[in-house]
Amino acid sequence: MEAVIGLFVMLLGVSHSVETYCDGRQDGAQCYGPLGGTVVLQLMTKASERHKYQWFNKNTLILEGRRNIVLSNQLENRSSFTASDGTFRINKLSRTDGGEYRLISFDSHGTQSENRALQLTIQAPVSSVLLVPECLSLGEMKVSCSSEGAESPQYSWTLDDHALTHSELLSGNTDTNSITLKQHVSGKLVCSVKNKVSSVSTEVKISTCGVETYCDGRQDGAQCYGPLGGTVVLQLMTKASAAHKYQLLNKNTVILEGRRNNILSNKLENRSSFTASDGTFRINKLNRTDGGEYRLIIFDSDGTQSENRALQLTIQAPVSSVLLVPECLSLGEMKVSCSSEGAESPQYSWTLDDHALTHSELLSGNTDTNSITLKQHVSGKLVCSVKNKVSSVSTEVKISTCGVETYCDGRQDGAQCYGPLGGTVVLQLMTKASATHKYQLLNKNTVILEGRMNIVLSNKLENRSSFTASNGTFRINKLSRTDGGEYRLITFDSEGTQSEKRALQLSIQAPVSSVLLVPECLSLGEMKVSCSSEGAESPQYSWTLDDHALTHSELLSGNTDTNSITLKQHVSGKLVCSVKNKVSSVSTEVKISTCGFIFIDCTPPNGTHISQWVFAANNTLCIEPTTAPTTITATPAVKDYLTITAGVLAALVLLLVVGIAVVCSQKKKKKNKPKEEDDQELTYADVKIMQRPGRQMQQRAGPEVEYGEVMFSERPRQSVRPAEDECVYAKVRKGR
Numbered sequence: 001m002e003a004v005i006g007l008f009v010m011l012l013g014v015s016h017s018v019e020t021y022c023d024g025r026q027d028g029a030q031c032y033g034p035l036g037g038t039v040v041l042q043l044m045t046k047a048s049e050r051h052k053y054q055w056f057n058k059n060t061l062i063l064e065g066r067r068n069i070v071l072s073n074q075l076e077n078r079s080s081f082t083a084s085d086g087t088f089r090i091n092k093l094s095r096t097d098g099g100e101y102r103l104i105s106f107d108s109h110g111t112q113s114e115n116r117a118l119q120l121t122i123q124a125p126v127s128s129v130l131l132v133p134e135c136l137s138l139g140e141m142k143v144s145c146s147s148e149g150a151e152s153p154q155y156s157w158t159l160d161d162h163a164l165t166h167s168e169l170l171s172g173n174t175d176t177n178s179i180t181l182k183q184h185v186s187g188k189l190v191c192s193v194k195n196k197v198s199s200v201s202t203e204v205k206i207s208t209c210g211v212e213t214y215c216d217g218r219q220d221g222a223q224c225y226g227p228l229g230g231t232v233v234l235q236l237m238t239k240a241s242a243a244h245k246y247q248l249l250n251k252n253t254v255i256l257e258g259r260r261n262n263i264l265s266n267k268l269e270n271r272s273s274f275t276a277s278d279g280t281f282r283i284n285k286l287n288r289t290d291g292g293e294y295r296l297i298i299f300d301s302d303g304t305q306s307e308n309r310a311l312q313l314t315i316q317a318p319v320s321s322v323l324l325v326p327e328c329l330s331l332g333e334m335k336v337s338c339s340s341e342g343a344e345s346p347q348y349s350w351t352l353d354d355h356a357l358t359h360s361e362l363l364s365g366n367t368d369t370n371s372i373t374l375k376q377h378v379s380g381k382l383v384c385s386v387k388n389k390v391s392s393v394s395t396e397v398k399i400s401t402c403g404v405e406t407y408c409d410g411r412q413d414g415a416q417c418y419g420p421l422g423g424t425v426v427l428q429l430m431t432k433a434s435a436t437h438k439y440q441l442l443n444k445n446t447v448i449l450e451g452r453m454n455i456v457l458s459n460k461l462e463n464r465s466s467f468t469a470s471n472g473t474f475r476i477n478k479l480s481r482t483d484g485g486e487y488r489l490i491t492f493d494s495e496g497t498q499s500e501k502r503a504l505q506l507s508i509q510a511p512v513s514s515v516l517l518v519p520e521c522l523s524l525g526e527m528k529v530s531c532s533s534e535g536a537e538s539p540q541y542s543w544t545l546d547d548h549a550l551t552h553s554e555l556l557s558g559n560t561d562t563n564s565i566t567l568k569q570h571v572s573g574k575l576v577c578s579v580k581n582k583v584s585s586v587s588t589e590v591k592i593s594t595c596g597f598i599f600i601d602c603t604p605p606n607g608t609h610i611s612q613w614v615f616a617a618n619n620t621l622c623i624e625p626t627t628a629p630t631t632i633t634a635t636p637a638v639k640d641y642l643t644i645t646a647g648v649l650a651a652l653v654l655l656l657v658v659g660i661a662v663v664c665s666q667k668k669k670k671k672n673k674p675k676e677e678d679d680q681e682l683t684y685a686d687v688k689i690m691q692r693p694g695r696q697m698q699q700r701a702g703p704e705v706e707y708g709e710v711m712f713s714e715r716p717r718q719s720v721r722p723a724e725d726e727c728v729y730a731k732v733r734k735g736r
Contacts, residue, residue, distance in 0.1 A: 019434075019453055020197050024101070027116035032196035033093045034125045038434060038453060041118070043103055044086035052106040055088070058099050063088065082494060091434055098122040125198030126150035131191055133206055135318075140170055141181045141206060145191035152195045153177075160187040181206075213390050217294070220309035225389035226286045227318040234311065236296050237279035245299040248281065251292050256281060291315040318391030319343040324384055326399055333363050334374045334399060338384035345388045346370075353380040374399075377422055379478060400424075400464070400477045404511045404584040410487070413502035418582035419479045420511040427504065429489050430472035438492040441474065444485050449474060484508040511584035512536035517577055519590060525569035525597025525613050526556050531577035531588070532563065538581045539563075546573040569597045569613050 019038040022031030025045070033039030044050060048067045055063035062074040068083040078091045090097060098120050105114040127149045134142045147153045157164050157174045170180040177191075185206070192201040212231040215224030218238070226232030237243060241260045248256035255267040261276040271284045283290060291313050298307040319340045327335045340346045350357050350367045357367050357374075365372035370384075378399070385394040405424040408417030411431070419425030430436055434453050441449035448460040454469035464477045476483060484506050491500040512533050520528045533539045543550050543560045550560050550567075558565035563577075572594055578587040601611045602622035610621055 019455065022118070022120075024103075024118035029118040031118055031120045033090070033097065033120055033122050034197035035093055035095070035122050037093055037125065037197070038089060038091045039093060039120065041088045041090070041101070041120070042086060043088050044105075046086050047081075047083035050105050051108045052110075054104045054106075056102045056104070057097075080494065093122055095122050121196070123195055123197045124149050124151045126153060126193050126195060126200045129191060129193050129200045129202040131189070131202050131204045133189075133204060136180070140183055141185065143179055143181065143189065143191075143204075143206075145177045145193065145202070147177075147193040147200070150193060150195055150198070153193045154195065156192045156194075158190045158192075159185070161190075183212075215311070215313075217296070217309075217311035222311040224311050224313045226283070226290065226313055226315050227390035228286055228288070228315050230286055230318060230390070231282060231284045232286060232313065234281045234283070234294070234313075235279060236281050237298075239279050240274075240276035243298045244301045245303075247297045249295045249297070250290075286315055288315050314389070316388055316390045317342050317344045319346060319386045319388065319393040322384060322386050322393045322395040324382070324395050324397045326382075326397060329373070333376055334378065335371065336374065336382065336384075336397075336399070337371045338386065338395070339370065340386040340393070343386060343388055343391070346386050347388065349385045349387075351383045351385075352378065354383075406583050408504070408506075410489070410502075410504035415504040417504050417506045419476070419483065419506055419508050420583035421479055421481070421508050423479055423511065423583070424475060424477045425479060425483075425506065427474045427476070427487070427506075428472060429474050430491075432472050433467075433469035436491045437494045438496075440490045442488045442490070443483075479508055481508050507582070509581055509583045510535050510537045512539060512579050512581065512586040515577060515579050515586045515588040517575070517588050517590045519575075519592055521595035522566070525595045525615070527567045527569075527571065527592060527595055528564065529567065529575065529577075529590075529592070530564045531579065533579040533586070536579060536581055536584070539579045540581060542578045542580075544576045544578075545571070547576075567592075569599070570594060 019040065020031075020033055021040045021042070022029060022033075023042045024031060025042055031039065031041060043055065044053070047053070047065060050067065052066050053064070054061055060074070061072075063081060064071045064073075065081070065083070070081055070083070073079065073081065075090060079089060081088050100117050100119055102115065102117045104112060107113045126147050128147070130146045130148075132144045132146070134144075136142055145155060145157075155175055155177050157179060159168060164174050164179070164181075168182060168185045170182045173179075177193075181189075187206065188203055189206050190201055190203040192199065194200070212233065213224075213226055214233045214235070215222060215226075216235045217224060218235055224232065224234060236248065237246070240246070240258060243260065245259050246257070247254050253267070254265070256272075256274060257264045257266075258274065258276070263274055263276075266272060266274065268283060272282060274281050293310055293312055295308065295310045297305060300306045319342070323339045323341070325337045325339070327337070329335055338348060338350075348368055348370050350372060352361060357372070361375055361378045363373040363375045370386075374382075380399065381396055382399050383394055383396040385392065387393070404420040405426065406417075406419055407426045407428070408415060409428045410417060411428055417425065417427060429441065430439070433439070433451060436453065438452050439450070440447050446460070447458070449465075449467055450457045450459075451467065451469070456467050456469070459465060459467065461476060465475060467474050486503055486505055488501065488503045490498060493499045512535070516532045516534075518530045518532070520530070522528055531541055531543075541561055541563050543565060545554060550565070554568055554571045556566040556568045563579075572592055574589055575592050576587055576589040578585065580586075596616055597613045598616045598619065599613050600619070600622045603609045604622070614621060
């Protein structure tokens with residue numbers, strides 16, 4: 001048995017009676033006025049019949065007049081007297097307005113002709129009513145009705161538009177705020193709350209709590225489930241009259257025994273019953289210990305066992321209530337959570353307008369989970385059903401698109417307003433409706449809203465709009481293109497004369513639904529970033545980097561109010577693109593880093609100056625090799641180095657010449673020695689100063705010297721010394 005308990009309630013015939021009427025033409029009349037609202041007091045039939053009159057509140061004169069002429073009114077800033085019908089209207093009622101009022105009338109001779117009083121009591125009105133149903137352990141339903149703010153509330157209940165009867169009511173009176181319904185009761189339950197100044201009603205669809213389960217145990221090994229605290233009906237046999245004798249055992253204990261239609265014993269008789277005619281065994285107030293194996297043994301007339309079969313009973317806590325919580329997300333999606341109190345092994349399912357949710361409606365989540373996210377355009381009657389083996393409860397809520405909500409002050413003629421397509425617009429039509437005797441709102445010359453003070457007389461868009469009299473705002477949901485155009489507000493005074501006429505223009509725009517940032521590295525290391533906004537009409541773009549506006553030193557091309565910019569090679573950080581129009585604003589950020597380029601500035605040996613951005617991983621320019629460094633630029637320091645090197649070379653040549661001279665001198669000395677058997681002759685020394693190929697210069701290294709082969713040969717002794725010294729000089733060659 002399913003239990004469908006609507007926990008989300010709907011206001012019916014809400015009549016926040018913030019204006020009351022009282023006929024005070026009889027002495028001692030008892031009147032009531034709503035706190036913060038208006039009271040209309042009927043003081044006389046018409047003022048023209050009275051030569052002079054005075055009206056007092058607590059001995060203070062507050063109104064004085066002669067026939068149709070008002071001489072004074074101490075409350076003129078928030079009250080008015082209508083001479084034609086003799087009514088006195090007081091607005092913005094406060095506690096101090098309560099008390100005794102006295103009217104004294106005089107004839108043309110100045111003689112008092114009448115003196116009567118009325119008593120005015122100020123009461124806070126009923127502002128809202130909440131219905132909370134709760135399933136009890138045996139399937140009864142307790143329903144509480146709470147009224148916010150009301151003074152001296154009076155309650156009344158109806159079921160399917162009739163007063164509750166004793167056959168439906170288990171406990172509680174229909175004039176209290178809490179009742180308990182019997183297990184079988186279902187239908188449209190309405191709680192009405194009223195006091196002397198207001199009346200509000202709320203309804204909820206209820207059905208039985210579903211704490212009774214049935215199981216066919218006529219097959220051996222049947223698997224049965226019973227609700228904790230509820231009832232299980234076990235079908236043990238088709239009819240008991242066909243069984244000569246039978247026993248039902250639970251954990252080897254006989255709990256039920258009988259012969260045909262006669263019950264011999266029942267261990268659970270205080271909370272169970274056996275119906276012989278249909279062979280069902282009913283156990284109430286189930287607890288955990290009732291679970292386990294049950295075995296039925298049947299005997300024939302000879303006492304022989306004819307059947308022995310078992311069933312397994314599992315006790316589960318039922319679903320007692322279901323709560324739906326919708327939540328609008330930042331981009332207009334709606335996350336809806338479905339929570340089931342107390343249920344064991346709950347299973348979830350969802351429907352929208354009586355059909356299963358589709359991929360076009362579902363943004364994330366499966367329809368068998370307790371939380372889903374709906375796409376921005378989805379609206380309608382959303383139902384979450386929760387069930388387990390012993391119960392099933394469903395809850396519904398009317399949802400509308402989160403869209404985006406905009407506000408527009410339309411209290412000035414010609415106001416330009418914007419509303420989000422699929423979303424909500426709040427139009428400020430007036431400061432408060434209570435200050436306007438009568439008003440009409442027209443859209444394209446059709447009256448869509450009409451009211452008197454705080455009372456709405458008609459609303460052509462009532463299925464998707466609402467008017468709040470206390471602040472004068474008109475809210476329109478599920479905006480479509482046809483909602484755009486000119487709206488005109490016309491107000492009338494108490495005489496029916498038009499007092500004001502002004503217009504506002506409403507434009508409908510598709511909001512920004514999402515923003516995508518796409519960075520792209522260009523050939524020279526710049527970064528182009530594109531910002532795309534899906535669906536938005538008339539989008540406006542703005543950019544920031546690390547929470548500051550982009551500067552010329554960071555921006556290579558493009559303006560910060562376009563959807564595409566190009567950043568210079570060195571730029572990195574948190575880049576944010578914001579997209580907005582008249583009805584919405586969405587921002588997206590991305591962390592960016594440089595594209596891997598570096599800047600070089602050098603002059604290689606060929607004299608061509610290089611100054612540019614290059615990709616670091618592939619760069620071969622302006623790099624000094626480790627084995628044979630390449631001169632990049634001839635700086636003044638290098639020129640000094642070349643001068644020093646030339647000086648070193650000259651010094652080496654001089655040292656070689658001196659060395660050769662020393663050799664010649666030694667040779668001469670040896671020839672003059674008589675005892676020396678041999679003499680050595682310097683034949684040749686080839687000394688070359690060379691540079692290695694490919695090396696024009698190396699720091700801290702002088703020219704390399706290649707030494708020739710120096711050979712000395714033996715010669716016969718000469719008895720005669722030559723006429724002059726014999727000296728062969730080395731040939732010094734500078735190699736290239």
